Amino acid sequence: MMIVGEWIKDIQRDRENIIEELSKELRQKHPWLLTKKLVGRDYEKACEIVRTAVLSNKELLFEEKDEAFRRIMGQVTGYGPLQEFFVGTVRVPDISRPVDASEITEIMVVPAPDGPPKVFYSCHGRRYYAGDNYFPDNKVLLEYCQKICDDSGRPLVVDSPIQDVWLKDGTRVAVVAFGASPLGPAVTMRKSPLLMLPLPMDELVKKNMLPEFAARLCRDLLIKGYAKIGIFGRTDSGKTTFMKALALFYPRYKRIIITETSYEFFLPGFDNCLNLVEVISAGVVIVDMTMLCNVVNRSNPDISIVGELRSKEIVPALQIAASTSCFMTTGHAGTIRDLRTRIVGMHRDAGIELPRDSLDETISTLFDFIIFLGKETRTKEEKRTLMSIEEVVPGGYRTIIRFDFDEFAATGKRRWIYENTVSKEKLSRLAFQGAEILPEYKEIKQKYLY
Known part of the structure; x- marks a missing residue:
């Protein structure tokens, strides 16, 4: 049995060596396989080159060639054994x-x-x-x-x-x-x-993440009115997905500057859009979010997007929000109370002890509206869900639309409640900045939204 086992190992080792040698030859003959991002036509061309080389190899058995092709493609793409997911x-x-x-x-x-x-x-x-x-x-x-x-x-x-x-x-x-x-x-x-195009807002409505009325309100008031928006939720609640869907409503000619710790926010078709990301070398941060936010302040954007507020970058982000009419970001917080705690902690990371009596004023500088997202786990679909849209008003917060937890608990139906209209003062300012003020935004005509 030991002899048979060793023989099988020898065969496997020989096959590994053949595949590795073939992969090495391909990389030497076509060095671009290692340097290009293999997507679209480049990926198809790479597949053709590798498949031809594998099929013409006389050392591999016929039944070994599919595995050899997958292995080599995994190497040249960098995906390795996980290639099927890409x-x-x-x-x-x-x-x-x-x-x-x-x-x-x-x-x-x-x-x-x-x-x-x-x-x-x-x-x-x-x-x-x-x-x-x-x-x-x-x-x-x-x-x-x-x-x-x-x-x-x-x-x-x-x-x-x-x-x-x-x-x-x-x-x-x-x-x-x-x-x-x-x-x-x-x-x-x-x-x-x-690799992933942003989902438009109507797709999120189809997935029942939010009611159509809430999507139209966000478009007509928040986006057309160039409001300052914070999108918050816990992990995997769809924050970046929702922010991308909102951003697709902006005019394509507007100058948009996006800052992130890593490149995640891509807006196809926006030719005047600039993406800035942190630079790290040998484990040392060379360019951090604070530096990037300072660049934004000097670059005169129409729309400023900070991928996520996590820590001390809140200080320059505040400067961006105070100096521009249109600002958007995300962060981890499930409620207003969570957000207030996070804001204090972020300032502390920056070496600033934010007085509690200045907290709500700081939030009002950052945001006109705060959108909270969640993810229900009662059903198999585990749908990402709009939890609420909050208007930031002098001295507090005003709930515009909220998810109806009682209805969901009782019947399993997804329903939202249109609780308050946007304040008259905020509607007037948004109208000045281009918002489309429809009658249903001034008066609640339908309380329950589906």
């Missing part, structure tokens, strides 16, 4: 049709204490288990992670066990290994915005 189609439970890989938004690899690492993915706001047949063990997964990190110039080593890096296509990769993850390396990949 190109082609995927079979997703509960969805009858084959799902295009572009609909996969996130891939997670989790170590297992007693077997191969397990792979999960997100599609349409839900997470699914893909299997444990992608990496045979933690050692292979670690080598995969180290290759990605080395390619980004940020080695994954014992002294630096946490890395935030990118694939060639812009996909963001968070890696945790060694002592920081005792069971083995763990990976989270968030797809590049270049």
